[in-house]
Amino acid sequence: MSKPSSDQYSDAWILHVSLSDRTVRREPFPHSLFTNFLGGRGLGVKLLYDRLAARLDPLSPDNLLVFAVGPVTATAVPTSGRFAVITKSPLTGTIFDSNAGGSFGAHLRRAGYAAIMFEGRSSSPVYLWLNNDNAEIHDASNVWGTDTRLTTRRLLDETDSQAQVACIGPAGENRVKLAAIITDEHRAAGRGGVGAVMGSKNLKAVVVHGTGKAAVSNEQALNKAVERARRLIKKNAVTDKSLPVYGTAVLVSVINEHGMLPTYNFQEGTFNDAEGVSGEKLLERLYVRQYHCYGCPIGCGRISRVHGEEVGGPEYETIWALGPQCGINDLEWIAAANHRCNLLGIDTISMGSTIGCAMELAQKGKLSAPLRFGQTDGIFELIDDVAFGRGLGAELGEGSRATALRHGAPELAMQVKGLEIPAYDPRGVQGHALGYATSNRGGCHLRSYLIGPEIMGVPVIVDRDRTEGKPSLVILYQNLSASMDSLVLCRFTNFAWTVDDYADLLAGCTGLQIDGPGLLALGERIWNLERLFNLREGLSSRDDKLPPRFSTPLPEGGSRNRVVNLEEMLPKYYALRGWDKEGRPTKERLKRLGLAKV
Amino acid sequence: MDLTVERLAKMIDHTELKPETKREKIKQLCEEALTYHFATVCINPVHVQYAAELLKDSDVKVCCVIGFPFGATMSSVKAFEAREAVKLGAQEVDMVMNIGALRDKNNDLVRSDIETVVGASGSAHIKVILETGFLTDDEKKQACVLAKEAGAHFVKTSTGFGPMGATPHDVKLMRETVGASMGVKAAGGIRTFKDALRMIEAGADRLGSSSGVALIEDFRWAQYSDAWTQPDKPCWTCPSRQANLAKQPKEIYLYYKQRCLTCPDRDQNIFND
Numbered sequence: 001m002s003k004p005s006s007d008q009y010s011d012a013w014i015l016h017v018s019l020s021d022r023t024v025r026r027e028p029f030p031h032s033l034f035t036n037f038l039g040g041r042g043l044g045v046k047l048l049y050d051r052l053a054a055r056l057d058p059l060s061p062d063n064l065l066v067f068a069v070g071p072v073t074a075t076a077v078p079t080s081g082r083f084a085v086i087t088k089s090p091l092t093g094t095i096f097d098s099n100a101g102g103s104f105g106a107h108l109r110r111a112g113y114a115a116i117m118f119e120g121r122s123s124s125p126v127y128l129w130l131n132n133d134n135a136e137i138h139d140a141s142n143v144w145g146t147d148t149r150l151t152t153r154r155l156l157d158e159t160d161s162q163a164q165v166a167c168i169g170p171a172g173e174n175r176v177k178l179a180a181i182i183t184d185e186h187r188a189a190g191r192g193g194v195g196a197v198m199g200s201k202n203l204k205a206v207v208v209h210g211t212g213k214a215a216v217s218n219e220q221a222l223n224k225a226v227e228r229a230r231r232l233i234k235k236n237a238v239t240d241k242s243l244p245v246y247g248t249a250v251l252v253s254v255i256n257e258h259g260m261l262p263t264y265n266f267q268e269g270t271f272n273d274a275e276g277v278s279g280e281k282l283l284e285r286l287y288v289r290q291y292h293c294y295g296c297p298i299g300c301g302r303i304s305r306v307h308g309e310e311v312g313g314p315e316y317e318t319i320w321a322l323g324p325q326c327g328i329n330d331l332e333w334i335a336a337a338n339h340r341c342n343l344l345g346i347d348t349i350s351m352g353s354t355i356g357c358a359m360e361l362a363q364k365g366k367l368s369a370p371l372r373f374g375q376t377d378g379i380f381e382l383i384d385d386v387a388f389g390r391g392l393g394a395e396l397g398e399g400s401r402a403t404a405l406r407h408g409a410p411e412l413a414m415q416v417k418g419l420e421i422p423a424y425d426p427r428g429v430q431g432h433a434l435g436y437a438t439s440n441r442g443g444c445h446l447r448s449y450l451i452g453p454e455i456m457g458v459p460v461i462v463d464r465d466r467t468e469g470k471p472s473l474v475i476l477y478q479n480l481s482a483s484m485d486s487l488v489l490c491r492f493t494n495f496a497w498t499v500d501d502y503a504d505l506l507a508g509c510t511g512l513q514i515d516g517p518g519l520l521a522l523g524e525r526i527w528n529l530e531r532l533f534n535l536r537e538g539l540s541s542r543d544d545k546l547p548p549r550f551s552t553p554l555p556e557g558g559s560r561n562r563v564v565n566l567e568e569m570l571p572k573y574y575a576l577r578g579w580d581k582e583g584r585p586t587k588e589r590l591k592r593l594g595l596a597k598v
Numbered sequence: 599m600d601l602t603v604e605r606l607a608k609m610i611d612h613t614e615l616k617p618e619t620k621r622e623k624i625k626q627l628c629e630e631a632l633t634y635h636f637a638t639v640c641i642n643p644v645h646v647q648y649a650a651e652l653l654k655d656s657d658v659k660v661c662c663v664i665g666f667p668f669g670a671t672m673s674s675v676k677a678f679e680a681r682e683a684v685k686l687g688a689q690e691v692d693m694v695m696n697i698g699a700l701r702d703k704n705n706d707l708v709r710s711d712i713e714t715v716v717g718a719s720g721s722a723h724i725k726v727i728l729e730t731g732f733l734t735d736d737e738k739k740q741a742c743v744l745a746k747e748a749g750a751h752f753v754k755t756s757t758g759f760g761p762m763g764a765t766p767h768d769v770k771l772m773r774e775t776v777g778a779s780m781g782v783k784a785a786g787g788i789r790t791f792k793d794a795l796r797m798i799e800a801g802a803d804r805l806g807s808s809s810g811v812a813l814i815e816d817f818r819w820a821q822y823s824d825a826w827t828q829p830d831k832p833c834w835t836c837p838s839r840q841a842n843l844a845k846q847p848k849e850i851y852l853y854y855k856q857r858c859l860t861c862p863d864r865d866q867n868i869f870n871d
Contacts, residue, residue, distance in 0.1 A: 235811050453826075459816035460792035460826050461834075469825030476823050498818045516822070561868075 020120030039070035042486035044086025061121035070488035079490035081294020101293030102184035110210025147343035167205035169345025186312025222508030246279030248316035259557030260428035270557030273329035320423035321352025327373030353420035417442035428559030431470035448477035479523035541583035650687025662688035669694025677718035712748035725752035731762030756786030761845035763787025766800035773801025832863035
């Protein structure tokens with residue numbers, strides 16, 4: 001088979017890695033896959049839908065683990081160095097994609113690949129060393145058991161210092177359902193237990209070094225679109241000021257003022273010590289420098305100094321999860337705990353949320369454990385126990401849903417479809433709440449980030465309490481997010497760019513004749529295929545729900561007296577989606593989306 | 599009104615009035631105005647000559663603020679400032695009226711102050727900034743009448759540096775007062791296309807904004823959802839919500855706040871958002 005020309009994304013390879021027999025083979029990337037599903041998340045979802053048997057154990061060798069980049073990856077398009085990981089989640093049992101920044105994605109594309117698909121299970125720990133078009137499976141016994149930083153550094157020593165590493169820590173090795181995949185030592189494909197799937201395959205790391213060029217179809221059109229995209233990022237207050245100056249932690253104060261900063265496991269929406277864990281305080285006390293992912297002009301990442309050591313982060317979601325969610329107000333401790341999670345390869349959102357859940361279980365006498373809101377004593381050790389599956393840590397490593405259920409109080413798990421809800425109390429944002437409930441991967445803020453219009457006024461402010469119009473807005477954002485994740489671009493570009501900008505960038509890179517509505521139609525196809533996957537797994541409209549807590553008003557703060565009015569929105573959402581009352585896509589809609597035969 | 603991107607752009611005074619503005623920023627402002635075909639660039643007098651050079655032979659005019667932002671200088675000084683600005687290339691002049699005189703009900707002084715600037719500005723169009731945040735509704739109406747009598751071409755809500763920005767309430771009031779023969783410019787706090795649409799619906803035919811690019815770029819979102827323009831909470835666009843005791847005379851502040859007590863939408867005025 002001839003080497004792909006790599007002057008077109010769709011000429012890139014898909015690398016099939018069979019870990020059971022330690023073989024690799026390259027196959028062409030079918031053009032129809034590109035035109036119908038783009039790449040990244042869309043490509044991965046299609047591969048999984050076509051190849052996975054229904055209801056298989058996500059940690060069995062038969063599950064697939066896909067690393068994928070997109071048609072704009074490693075081009076001049078801002079933020080185009082990301083990669084997506086797609087698999088069936090052991091935490092949620094749903095289709096799942098999680099993506100990460102850094103530069104790993106850019107190297108994967110430059111090596112000539114659109115995706116790597118791992119199948120089977122190695123009999124002993126291995127890592128994949130992908131040096132341009134040369135793919136080898138190497139023994140990983142010397143890094144098995146080590147943390148993500150040491151793993152990264154050792155593997156770079158073994159391979160090429162210019163390479164990029166995506167690896168798991170002890171949590172992934174031990175198949176903990178909160179396990180993340182870490183790249184560049186502190187960027188995480190964090191959610192859904194994708195690291196556990198990697199660990200279940202005895203795959204410690206993927207190391208990639210790509211030196212090729214991601215050539216594009218229409219250089220002139222792309223340059224024009226990129227110039228415009230960069231200019232818009234510079235003109236936008238969020239992408240040019242707030243995020244570069246404070247990082248994502250800028251949200252702490254904003255969300256707290258709106259009474260939506262979940263506190264004490266969502267029992268309250270206002271944290272009295274929010275100022276102490278704010279972006280402003282992070283800048284004053286711990287900040288060392290900005291961190292930019294590949295090709296990113298924003299630079300929302302932070303490098304902080306904690307106890308004399310430079311560490312990545314912490315991000316807003318992490319500050320919340322390990323802070324106000326657990327009643328903790330010590331920013332240095334939060335930053336250190338975040339670092340510990342990164343080393344162990346744990347998703348900080350689900351970790352903090354599950355600890356907060358356990359604290360409430362203890363508070364209510366459902367769990368006998370020395371856990372109290374606001375107390376940091378023993379939490380570091382507990383995080384270690386989660387990673388190594390010891391004692392109470394082994395329980396918490398199953399996630400909040402399983403933990404709360406085990407102790408007879410399932411209502412205390414703040415999750416949707418098993419995925420812990422992030423740092424925005426949905427009672428203060430009706431549209432965002434609908435997004436949580438209908439997300440195909442569970443409680444996720446990124447599938448339809450209506451915090452933009454409902455709180456930040458981007459592109460315009462909409463009444464966060466209204467339910468009218470929210471189903472259509474959620475669908476717009478969900479379809480766009482599916483497209484963006486299939487281009488594999490950073491969500492923050494969405495503050496500055498409109499739908500049309502993404503279409504223009506895609507067209508410039510690939511020559512695909514596409515406009516904004518066309519891009520949304522692609523996203524809708526991907527969204528519906530994910531829905532079909534989940535229905536096949538046995539999920540139904542009964543899973544499009546929120547914890548009962550959100551039907552009880554918040555007692556005080558900027559969102560006091562509010563509840564989520566999901567029942568007002570969900571039927572309209574289904575109808576607008578072209579789904580029946582049980583949330584199943586109709587034949588007519590599937591036909592229109594080109595999914596009639598799947 | 600069937601609003602297009604092009605028509606919206608032609609209603610915008612692309613504005614940069616901060617005291618610390620550097621020449622580089624004025625250059626960027628003019629380049630953006632040329633790209634988007636805005637109505638004018640609205641700038642301080644010190645930048646007029648440079649902007650006029652950059653915008654020479656284009657469809658973008660130079661708009662200069664006069665007596666800015668207080669309007670509390672002598673009429674002769676305002677006239678001199680306007681004359682010099684026009685000489686250097688300004689085609690529109692946004693003057694701040696004598697606000698204190700209006701509140702003193704010294705109508706003659708207010709009118710003559712405007713007439714002096716109109717007379718000094720040649721063929722340039724004159725917009726009279728009321729600074730609505732210092733006025734009651736009756737005073738706003740009176741100011742509009744005086745501006746019209748004095749030969750001004752537009753009335754304008756705010757400087758952007760005063761206690762309140764533009765509100766649909768004020769724009770509607772001003773439009774009803776001056777009628778169709780005079781322009782109404784909404785300025786102050788117009789940051790999104792939704793703000794712009796609200797002002798246009800209320801009767802504005804010119805918008806002053808330092809977010810002109812965002813207004814136009816984000817307007818492209820409009821095609822993808824009707825949800826953007828769903829009704830807001832009434833308080834959001836009410837001047838009374840913007841009232842601020844630290845920035846306003848006590849009696850003006852109380853004038854706005856007392857309206858809340860008899861407002862038909864009072865029951866919705868619960869949350870601090």
